Amino acid sequence: MRQPMARMRPMAEEPWLDETQQRAWRAYLAMSKRLSTHLGRQLQRKFDLSPQDFEILVNLSEVPGRRMRAADLGRATQWEKSRLSHQLSRMERRGLVGREAVPGARYPEVVLTEQGYAAIVRAAPTHAASVRAMFADVLGPELLDRFAEACEAISERLEEHESDPC
Amino acid sequence: MRQPMARMRPMAEEPWLDETQQRAWRAYLAMSKRLSTHLGRQLQRKFDLSPQDFEILVNLSEVPGRRMRAADLGRATQWEKSRLSHQLSRMERRGLVGREAVPGARYPEVVLTEQGYAAIVRAAPTHAASVRAMFADVLGPELLDRFAEACEAISERLEEHESDPC
DNA sequence: AGCCATAGGTTGACGCATCAACCCGAGCCC
DNA sequence: GGGCTCGGGTTGATGCGTCAACCTATGGCT
Numbered sequence: 033m034r035q036p037m038a039r040m041r042p043m044a045e046e047p048w049l050d051e052t053q054q055r056a057w058r059a060y061l062a063m064s065k066r067l068s069t070h071l072g073r074q075l076q077r078k079f080d081l082s083p084q085d086f087e088i089l090v091n092l093s094e095v096p097g098r099r100m101r102a103a104d105l106g107r108a109t110q111w112e113k114s115r116l117s118h119q120l121s122r123m124e125r126r127g128l129v130g131r132e133a134v135p136g137a138r139y140p141e142v143v144l145t146e147q148g149y150a151a152i153v154r155a156a157p158t159h160a161a162s163v164r165a166m167f168a169d170v171l172g173p174e175l176l177d178r179f180a181e182a183c184e185a186i187s188e189r190l191e192e193h194e195s196d197p198c
Numbered sequence: 199m200r201q202p203m204a205r206m207r208p209m210a211e212e213p214w215l216d217e218t219q220q221r222a223w224r225a226y227l228a229m230s231k232r233l234s235t236h237l238g239r240q241l242q243r244k245f246d247l248s249p250q251d252f253e254i255l256v257n258l259s260e261v262p263g264r265r266m267r268a269a270d271l272g273r274a275t276q277w278e279k280s281r282l283s284h285q286l287s288r289m290e291r292r293g294l295v296g297r298e299a300v301p302g303a304r305y306p307e308v309v310l311t312e313q314g315y316a317a318i319v320r321a322a323p324t325h326a327a328s329v330r331a332m333f334a335d336v337l338g339p340e341l342l343d344r345f346a347e348a349c350e351a352i353s354e355r356l357e358e359h360e361s362d363p364c
Numbered sequence: 365a366g367c368c369a370t371a372g373g374t375t376g377a378c379g380c381a382t383c384a385a386c387c388c389g390a391g392c393c394c
Numbered sequence: 395g396g397g398c399t400c401g402g403g404t405t406g407a408t409g410c411g412t413c414a415a416c417c418t419a420t421g422g423c424t
């Protein structure tokens with residue numbers, strides 16, 4: 033399987049990534065594409081939920097009252113406000129969440145409906161099982177720790193540059 | 199930063215993922231989200247190319263004649279045919295690629311235009327540099343190898359299940 | 365010949381992501 | 395008061411991803 037973003041030499045002259053780097057980069061790209069495809073497809077086909085739906089549902093289900101201000105939900109998911117707003121509108125249309133005005137407060141709260149709660153309770157165990165089967169169990173505890181360290185290191189590096197002008 | 203898909207316990211009763219698994223899964227999710235955001239934003243802002251544009255351009259630029267049947271391009275990218283067709287239509291509109299009929303053949307070829315070629319030559323070095331800076335150099339050669347092995351193992355596991363009914 | 369399956373390709377509809385623009389009220393400074 | 399910025403939130407446009415439906419040569423089978 034060819035992984036195009038991995039080949040950094042459209043003119044085949046300078047080796048912008050060496051052998052080791054190429055291999056790792058291509059392996060990572062292939063793996064992450066497959067993993068998200070697999071998990072997303074499973075959620076969609078078995079539970080009629082997109083990964084985005086799932087993420088919102090999980091966050092709401094964890095909090096007491098199953099309700100939250102949109103801004104807090106945005107912080108929890110690290111989503112931009114407009115993305116969140118669009119997503120909530122779609123989910124509201126489908127009856128998974130509701131937006132309810134709060135008497136004294138300026139902004140309404142997003143609430144998990146019964147239907148939304150039922151959906152997450154149905155889907156979560158299978159999803160977790162897949163994460164174990166396709167990810168955690170493949171590496172095992174020790175490797176998993178090293179893998180986590182690697183991810184954290186890259187994350188930190190990226191975080192440093194988050195405010196760069198690019 | 200909370201990573202909602204990482205918390206597999208909406209009801210907080212059974213620990214579907216243990217501590218180690220949680221940590222690795224969350225670290226992976228955070229890292230991959232940041233990495234793709236960073237690389238994608240850079241391509242978009244500096245070169246007016248989406249990651250998808252870039253992938254197509256790289257593949258076409260590598261092949262002699264800078265032209266290819268759509269089906270082969272599909273195999274190279276592992277994209278579904280309809281996705282590819284839509285993408286090519288958009289890129290054709292922007293003058294990055296063209297679809298040219300081949301005299302004796304049934305199907306036309308997708309060709310990289312001069313403009314498309316110029317775009318990839320402009321963008322590729324910066325992109326490769328970012329992959330090194332944000333990914334390869336962070337881990338270093340030895341860790342990079344282990345990381346690649348982990349990714350390959352997960353990929354293989356997923357490949358086995360690609361034909362599953364889900 | 366006639367029939368059928370298959371591969372290559374396009375289209376339309378809908379959900380999702382991002383950007384820019386906008387609205388509104390709270391707090392602040394003058 | 396008057397004007398400021400700022401945070402919270404919505405909207406619309408456009409690009410992207412997926413699914414289902416469809417078209418049409420080719421190649422195989424009878």
